[in-house]
Amino acid sequence: MTVNGKAVTADVEDRTLLVQLLREQLGLTGTHVGCDTSQCGACVVHVNGASVKSCSVLAAQCNNAKVLTIEGLADSQALHPMQQAFKDNHGLQCGFCTPGMIMSAIDLVQNNPDPTDAEIRDWLEGNICRCTGYQNIVSSIQAGARMMQSR
Amino acid sequence: MAQVSPHTRFGLGAALTRTEDFRLLTGQGRYTDDNAPDNALHGFVLRSPYAHARFKITDLTAAKDAPGVRAVLCADDLDSMNDLTCSTLMKQPDGSMPAPRDIPILCRDSVHHVGDAIAFVVAESIYQARDASELIELDFEPLAAVADTAQALDDGVAPVFEGATSNLAYTHFEGDKAATDAAFAQAAKVAEIKLVNNRLICNYMEPRACVVQWQPDDDAFTVHLASQGVHGLRDTLAKVTNIAADKIRVITEDVGGGFGTKVFCYREYPLCMAAARLLGRTVRWTSDRSEHFLQDAHGRDNVTTARMAMDKDGKFLAIEVDLIAAMGAYLHAFGPFIPYLGVSMTTGAYDIPTMAVTTRGVFTNTTPVDAYRGAGRPEAAYVIERLVDQCALQHGCSVDEIRRRNFIQPEQFPYTTPAGRTYDVGEFEQHMSLCMERADWSGFSQRLSAAKRTGCLRGIGMSTYIEACAFSGSEPAFMQLQADGSCVLKIGTQSNGQGHETAYAQIAAAELGMDYEDVHVQQGDTATLPTGGGTGGSRSLPLGGASSLRAGRTLANNIRTIAGRELQTDPDNIVLEEGSAKVRGGNEFLSLAEIAALGTPAELNTQGEFQQAEATYPNGTHICEVDIELATGVTRVVSYTIVDDFGVTVNPMLLQGQIHGGVVQGIGQCLMEHVVYNDDAQLLSATLMDYALPRADDIPHFHFETRNVPSITNELGIKGAGEAGTIGSCPAVMNAVSDALLREFGHGQIDMPVTPLSMWQKLNSLRDRADV
Numbered sequence: 001m002t003v004n005g006k007a008v009t010a011d012v013e014d015r016t017l018l019v020q021l022l023r024e025q026l027g028l029t030g031t032h033v034g035c036d037t038s039q040c041g042a043c044v045v046h047v048n049g050a051s052v053k054s055c056s057v058l059a060a061q062c063n064n065a066k067v068l069t070i071e072g073l074a075d076s077q078a079l080h081p082m083q084q085a086f087k088d089n090h091g092l093q094c095g096f097c098t099p100g101m102i103m104s105a106i107d108l109v110q111n112n113p114d115p116t117d118a119e120i121r122d123w124l125e126g127n128i129c130r131c132t133g134y135q136n137i138v139s140s141i142q143a144g145a146r147m148m149q150s151r
Numbered sequence: 152m153a154q155v156s157p158h159t160r161f162g163l164g165a166a167l168t169r170t171e172d173f174r175l176l177t178g179q180g181r182y183t184d185d186n187a188p189d190n191a192l193h194g195f196v197l198r199s200p201y202a203h204a205r206f207k208i209t210d211l212t213a214a215k216d217a218p219g220v221r222a223v224l225c226a227d228d229l230d231s232m233n234d235l236t237c238s239t240l241m242k243q244p245d246g247s248m249p250a251p252r253d254i255p256i257l258c259r260d261s262v263h264h265v266g267d268a269i270a271f272v273v274a275e276s277i278y279q280a281r282d283a284s285e286l287i288e289l290d291f292e293p294l295a296a297v298a299d300t301a302q303a304l305d306d307g308v309a310p311v312f313e314g315a316t317s318n319l320a321y322t323h324f325e326g327d328k329a330a331t332d333a334a335f336a337q338a339a340k341v342a343e344i345k346l347v348n349n350r351l352i353c354n355y356m357e358p359r360a361c362v363v364q365w366q367p368d369d370d371a372f373t374v375h376l377a378s379q380g381v382h383g384l385r386d387t388l389a390k391v392t393n394i395a396a397d398k399i400r401v402i403t404e405d406v407g408g409g410f411g412t413k414v415f416c417y418r419e420y421p422l423c424m425a426a427a428r429l430l431g432r433t434v435r436w437t438s439d440r441s442e443h444f445l446q447d448a449h450g451r452d453n454v455t456t457a458r459m460a461m462d463k464d465g466k467f468l469a470i471e472v473d474l475i476a477a478m479g480a481y482l483h484a485f486g487p488f489i490p491y492l493g494v495s496m497t498t499g500a501y502d503i504p505t506m507a508v509t510t511r512g513v514f515t516n517t518t519p520v521d522a523y524r525g526a527g528r529p530e531a532a533y534v535i536e537r538l539v540d541q542c543a544l545q546h547g548c549s550v551d552e553i554r555r556r557n558f559i560q561p562e563q564f565p566y567t568t569p570a571g572r573t574y575d576v577g578e579f580e581q582h583m584s585l586c587m588e589r590a591d592w593s594g595f596s597q598r599l600s601a602a603k604r605t606g607c608l609r610g611i612g613m614s615t616y617i618e619a620c621a622f623s624g625s626e627p628a629f630m631q632l633q634a635d636g637s638c639v640l641k642i643g644t645q646s647n648g649q650g651h652e653t654a655y656a657q658i659a660a661a662e663l664g665m666d667y668e669d670v671h672v673q674q675g676d677t678a679t680l681p682t683g684g685g686t687g688g689s690r691s692l693p694l695g696g697a698s699s700l701r702a703g704r705t706l707a708n709n710i711r712t713i714a715g716r717e718l719q720t721d722p723d724n725i726v727l728e729e730g731s732a733k734v735r736g737g738n739e740f741l742s743l744a745e746i747a748a749l750g751t752p753a754e755l756n757t758q759g760e761f762q763q764a765e766a767t768y769p770n771g772t773h774i775c776e777v778d779i780e781l782a783t784g785v786t787r788v789v790s791y792t793i794v795d796d797f798g799v800t801v802n803p804m805l806l807q808g809q810i811h812g813g814v815v816q817g818i819g820q821c822l823m824e825h826v827v828y829n830d831d832a833q834l835l836s837a838t839l840m841d842y843a844l845p846r847a848d849d850i851p852h853f854h855f856e857t858r859n860v861p862s863i864t865n866e867l868g869i870k871g872a873g874e875a876g877t878i879g880s881c882p883a884v885m886n887a888v889s890d891a892l893l894r895e896f897g898h899g900q901i902d903m904p905v906t907p908l909s910m911w912q913k914l915n916s917l918r919d920r921a922d923v
Contacts (some may be wrong), residue, residue, distance in 0.1 A: 015278070029185035030178015032407070034356045035440040039839035042356055043768050061448065070178035083176040087168050090804045093812065094648025095175030096356040096407030117852070124847040128839070130356050130408050133811030133876075134847040 001065050003028070004072025012059045019043045019054035022069060030070040032098050034128070042126030044100035045069045051107035053126070070099035073106075081147035082106050082140075091140030093131035101127050101137055109145045117142070163661070163867070166804040170621050170668050171646070171654040174405075181404035183360040183377040187435040191362060192221055194423055194436040195280035197270040197287055198441050198445060199262035202296035202832030203311065206262060206269065210288035214272060217286055219279030221430050224271040224422065226259040232421055233391050237481075239488035241323040249321035252312070252514070254481045256391065257416050263480035264516050265834050266445025271422045273434060283627030296516035298828035300477040301347075301454045303513040311480055311514040320512035321480045321487060325494050326569055331393035331460075331507035334469030338460035342545040343563055347902045348530050348881075350452035350477065350826035352836075353523050354844055357407020357436035359447060359512035363423040367431060371398040372424055378675075379409045380645045380685015385677045387416035387484075392424055399424075403675035409647035412448050412521035414687050415484050419446075444837045450523025450828060452477035455492065455531050456537045460505075465546035467501055467557045472508040473535065479519030486521050487512050492619070493527030495570045499535035500579045500770060501557040501618045506569040516832035522687065523814055525874040528618040529881060536614040536882030540889065550886070551587060554615055555580055566578035572619060574768045575864045582794045582858045583615050586772035586874075589854055590792035598776070599894070607778040609789075610891025614882035620871030621693035626684050627760040628698035630659065630706045632750065636730060636743030637669040638706070640699060643683015644691040645674050649873060650805045651691060657802060658696050658867075659703030663710070664727030665743065692801055697866040701759025709754040713746050726822075767862045767869040771795030773814070773883035779891050784911030786820050786888060793855045793879070798862040806872055807855050813876020814853065819845040821884040825904045896921060 003006055005028060010025050022028040022045070028106050031054055034042035043054045046068040073080040079087065101124070106122045108115055112142040115123070120138045129137060174180050186397045188867065190522065214223050234253035243249060257268050270287055273800035274280035295309030302308055303318040311318055328920075335341065362375040370395070380382045381401040389396040406413065427434045438446070454475040460468040476490035494508045543553035558579040559566045567573045587593075594612050602609035629641040640659055644651060656670035665669070673679065684690065707727055714732035715722035724735045733740040748756060776790040793810060800806050823843035827835040836842040861868030896917040 013278075023185075024189075028178065029182075030180070032182070032357070033184075033437075034358070034407075035839045037440065037838045037840045038430075039844075040356060070176075074177045079173070079176060086176055087172040088809050090169070092172065092175060092648075093808055094356065094406060094408045094649070095180050095710075097647075098175055099178055102176070118848075119848075121847040126846050128356065128846065129812075130354055130410075130816075130844070131812045132808055133813075133815035133853070134850050135811050135853055137806055140849065 001062050001067055003067045004069060014060060016059045017055055018057045018059045018062055021059035022054060027068050028071050032099060033095055035059045039128065040105060041100040042097050044103040046103055046107065051104050070102060081151055082144035085144030085147055086140040089136050089140040089143055091137045097127060105141045105144060109148050113149050114145060118143065157356040159292050162659065163799060163801050165348045165802065166654060167606065167651050167657055167802055168814045169750060170656060171652045173338060182357055182407055183362060183375050184437045184748045186375045187362045188433055189431040191435040192273050192275060192430065193280050194426060194434055195272045195277060195284055196268050196419060197272065197284040199265060199267040199269055200636060201262060201291055202265050203294040204262050205260060205292040207290045210289065213286035216282045217283035220272060220283045222273040222426055224425060226255065226257040227319060229256050229406035229425060231393055232256050235391060235416060237486055239485050241321055241491055243322050243888045244324045252482045256421050256795055264518050266518060267673065268418050272429065272652055273425065273426045298515050298517050298832035300452055300513060300515060303515050305876045311552065318512050318514040320482060323491065323510045325508045326506040327836060328507045330486060330505040331469045331471055334505055335460045337400055338468055339463040340461045340545050341458055342538060342542040343458045344541045346455045346534060348451045348453040348533055349903050351450040351523060351820055351824050352410035352444050352826055352842060353410050353447060355408030357411055357761050358440060358443050359413065359417065360437040361420050361423050362433065363427040363777040364433045365427040365431065371896055373400045373402065374420060375402045376420055377406050377413055377799045378403045378645060379414045379647060379687055380643065380683055381677050382683040383685050384416055384645055388420060391416065391421045394674045403645055406647040410524040411526050411687060414522060414685065415448060417446060429801045440839060441837050442868055444834060445472060448521035449479065449518050450520065451530060452520050455534050457534050459538050459542050461542060461546060465548055465553055465556050467503045469505045470497060470503050472497060473509065474510045476510055476512050477520050478512045478514055479517045482513060483519035483521040489522055489527040493531035495572055496528055496619055497535065497570055498532040498568050500559060500561065500615050500689060503569065503758065517828060525877045528874065529878045532614065532618065532878045533881045536616060537885060540886045550613060551583060554583060573765055575862055576860050577768065577770055578860050579615055579770060582796055584627035585858055586774050586792055586794035589794060590774040602778055606782055607780050608891040608895050609776060609778050610887040611776050612773045612883050612886025612890050613772055614879050614886065615767055615772050616879040619766040619879045620689035620768045620769055621721035621763060622688055622690065624684060624694060625760050625762040626694040626698055628695060628702040630702040630757050632706060632743060632747045632755045634721045634747050636747060637671060638663065639671050640672055641680050642695050643680055644695045645686045647686060649809065654692060654801050654805060655699045659699045662700065662703035662707045669730065691802045693865045693871045694727050694761060694763060696869055697761035698759045698803060700867060701761055702757050707759040707760060709750065709757065710746050713750045713754055715743050717741060717749055757793050761866050763865060764866050767798065767865050767870040769797050769872060771875065771879055773879040773881040775887040777891060779889045779910060781914065784907040784914060786822055786905045786910055788851050788884060791853045793853060794858050795875060796858055796860050797872045798865065799868035800857055800859060809872055810855050810876040811853055813874060814880045815850055816877045817847050817880025818850065818884055820881055820901050821905060823904050823906060854914055892917065
């Protein structure tokens with residue numbers, strides 16, 4: 001498989017989850033584990049371009065897949081427009097849910113370049129935040145969508 | 152406080168973006184579990200499946216022999232360890248202190264709640280540790296259990312502790328019983344309300360974790376853990392493990408939310424220390440979400456009856472409260488203090504001459520209860536603000552009118568409450584009126600009619616809360632000018648996501664005329680800072696912010712002295728701007744890097760400490776509108792307006808974010824969050840599939856603004872804001888729900904959480920009542 005554009009090979013137990021491979025074997029700790037039941041969305045990454053909860057997919061299922069994590073978004077010091085929008089609009093506080101929120105948001109905008117407030121809130125059904133009250137996350141995603149379009 | 156605009160004097164008030172964001176946005180945050188080295192062993196806690204049982208471990212052989220297992224620890228292996236104790240036992244009316252109920256690191260022969268810890272398995276992988284825990288052979292003898300707070304004191308209920316005669320943990324009284332009785336005897340009217348403040352589980356997004364390394368050479372430990380302050384944790388660990396505090400280095404880096412619940416020392420930290428020393432290997436433990444539900448302290452869980460005596464004009468004469476507060480199966484660290492903290496705010500924003508409040512702490516076979524997101528103050532605001540609405544109903548006036556008649560008036564400050572708190576300033580009627588205007592309170596009837604046409608009941612409610620923050624104390628700040636001209640600011644609070652790195656830097660940098668991004672805030676390491684009070688009670692900015700200002704100001708004066716010495720001019724002639732020290736009106740200047748090379752260590756290292764004598768008292772008005780769909784029982788918050796008084800705003804962007812988050816916690820408690828135990832005290836809501844957290848589509852867009860009246864207690868005028876959103880929100884939402892029901896049915900009492908099911912049942916019972 002490739003992770004953030006780099007070819008990666010690893011031996012894993014059958015039961016190893018993608019998130020465990022990323023965190024424990026590849027050292028990519030930006031993807032977080034927040035629950036055991038696929039509710040919180042802190043572990044969202046992209047597999048072949050679509051957002052996926054990496055706690056709910058086996059590493060072995062991603063054989064030959066292209067995986068993108070939060071670490072692969074920024075171009076050294078230049079944040080991805082969605083990351084920049086979260087910073088500009090205070091879309092994060094503790095930051096634990098943030099990688100999942102951003103990966104999820106980018107998938108939304110790839111399919112819906114100009115989402116409404118209601119569409120964003122509906123899309124975030126699988127991402128829980130306990131700090132922000134969501135309003136600034138919604139604002140961030142709207143701003144990020146505009147920035148992604150103008151890029 | 153000097154009568155100068157805080158903007159010009161302190162450089163506060165700018166909506167600066169956060170310096171911590173870059174690493175958090177790019178996956179470079181350092182949360183505790185991210186620190187585990189590849190070769191660390193994994194610990195797993197075997198927990199009780201029973202709420203109450205005697206047990207015996209009959210055979211450990213299979214577990215110890217299982218693949219990858221390096222150790223299995225039981226209570227017998229921890230003889231040198233002390234229990235986790237409660238530090239806040241409350242004095243009883245007869246002057247006695249209640250008996251403690253301490254938490255064993257591992258249970259010896261009986262368990263008292265589901266999730267109570269029995270054994271600790273350490274293995275090469277987490278799977279191996281989990282698998283091996285299932286090979287531990289145990290005999291359980293289940294005993295009767297109780298989970299319901301209201302029933303815990305009933306006759307015939309099984310005692311949580313075998314041999315105890317009752318589940319009463321303690322009784323505590325605050326107020327003046329005789330004066331209160333006299334006031335009730337002459338009251339024209341009495342309003343009464345019975346409320347359940349349901350139990351919550353914190354659910355920070357980052358589960359707790361720790362990583363423990365042991366250094367054999369000096370028998371010392373490095374403990375990475377997720378906390379709200381490393382120094383308190385270090386001291387508790389020293390007490391529990393009988394290891395000297397200077398042999399324990401505690402480090403907390405990024406924290407994924409704490410909300411009070413990460414203040415405490417939990418069992419897994421000393422267990423990892425014991426295993427690390429036994430095995431000479433790094434040992435890590437990470438909570439999963441269900442363990443969070445079972446082990447981490449819960450919040451709220453009060454059953455309250457409150458009564459208000461009024462005269463013929465609706466003026467409050469006295470308040471009487473009977474409070475049953477769940478403690479869980481043990482007395483947790485601050486357990487009994489939490490309801491007390493609420494009791495100390497019983498009278499809220501109102502001029503009530505006297506009070507009588509009886510608290511009974513009760514044991515149940517449940518996870519212990521402690522500080523959570525407001526810690527007692529949400530409970531207190533919920534009682535007084537719901538009761539005041541009931542007073543309006545009883546007296547026959549509007550909810551804003553009853554408040555106007557009873558608010559403490561601006562000329563009454565400083566105002567000492569019957570609980571002994573002294574409020575410094577406040578303009579309660581003014582923020583209420585402003586909030587009503589912003590929420591278009593007067594236009595409600597049109598929105599009500601519109602909602603009816605869509606098959607909904609609509610209600611509007613307010614809360615005019617006040618809370619206590621920061622408390623008396625201090626939090627020193629230490630600044631150092633670095634060789635490259637940047638600054639380091641060390642402080643013993645702990646950001647859990649609030650943005651300390653930005654807020655403190657913003658305050659200090661303004662004094663130094665430098666970019667706030669060049670002030671690097673450091674927290675969370677006992678090796679680099681001798682003491683610290685941690686984060687809790689919204690104390691970081693009122694106390695730490697004022698200390699940062701002082702440290703920055705002293706450093707600025709020293710820089711002017713150094714520059715004056717070098718440039719042969721009076722220090723008063725030196726201005727600090729754009730990261731350099733310039734001669735006023737001249738061309739000569741020194742960069743801060745040059746200053747760093749010229750200054751003495753004493754000049755380049757400064758300390759600031761602001762000591763606060765009394766708490767600060769943030770207050771404000773929340774107004775909420777709800778729709779209740781008659782066809783489904785679904786209740787939705789459709790509009791939410793907030794006008795708060797936080798004294799002085801440091802960074803409006805950070806402030807707004809904290810308020811939004813807090814309000815969503817309140818909406819969550821009102822509409823969905825609920826801990827459910829069955830009759831056997833089995834925890835039914837033990838995952839995020841069973842315990843509902845608010846999602847983005849449950850929440851409306853908020854209107855938030857401040858109407859600040861600077862505190863005269865705090866040097867910066869700051870009152871604190873971390874918990875205010877949570878404190879103001881529950882009564883506003885529930886007063887709105889109650890209002891909707893009252894308008895339709897003339898009867899409005901319903902407890903939190905108002906789920907579709909509970910509302911559906913309520914609507915049916917109200918319709919039945921209407922039919923009769």
